Amino acid sequence: MLDTSPIVAQVDTQTITKNKKYINSIINIPIVITENKDIEKKINNQIKQDIMNGYYKIEEEAKKFYEGATIEEIKPYKYNVNFEVKKNGDNMLSIIVTYYQDSGGAHGFYENESYNIYMKNGKNLSLKQLFKEDKDYKTILEDEIRNQI
Secondary structure, eight states: OOOOOOOSOEEEEEEEEEEOSSEEEEEEEEEEEOSOHHHHHHHHHHHHHHHHHHHHHHHHHHHHHHHHOOOTTOOOEEEEEEEEEEEEETTEEEEEEEEEEEOSSSOOEEEEEEEEEETTTTEEOOTGGGSOTTSOHHHHHHHHHHHHO
């Protein structure tokens, strides 16, 4: 029999679409739904703030570039956001947020940000906090990466 732990939260999606002459974006924001509304609000506010702060920074950069450009056919910047739930049980919720940016060059780039949330208090744990205090977590992870390669 497969042993599974109950999920700790429902995760929905809020999609924001921005289409301007200097930037086009599809932003998918995870919306965490849990019984503890204080923790829910804390998590959702932090993730949305992080995502939108990134958007506003790129939007400002795109606007300045577009206004200073002399060529009429400049492609708008792209800033897209998606996410994936990696763990949802054992009092942990892990979400990977993937950012895609393209400023019109040869190719864009991806960047990931992880949220490893202990659902009893809503705190986002660092990588170090996911291991026992006396463990050399960097060596453990480096060895695992080498093994998988």
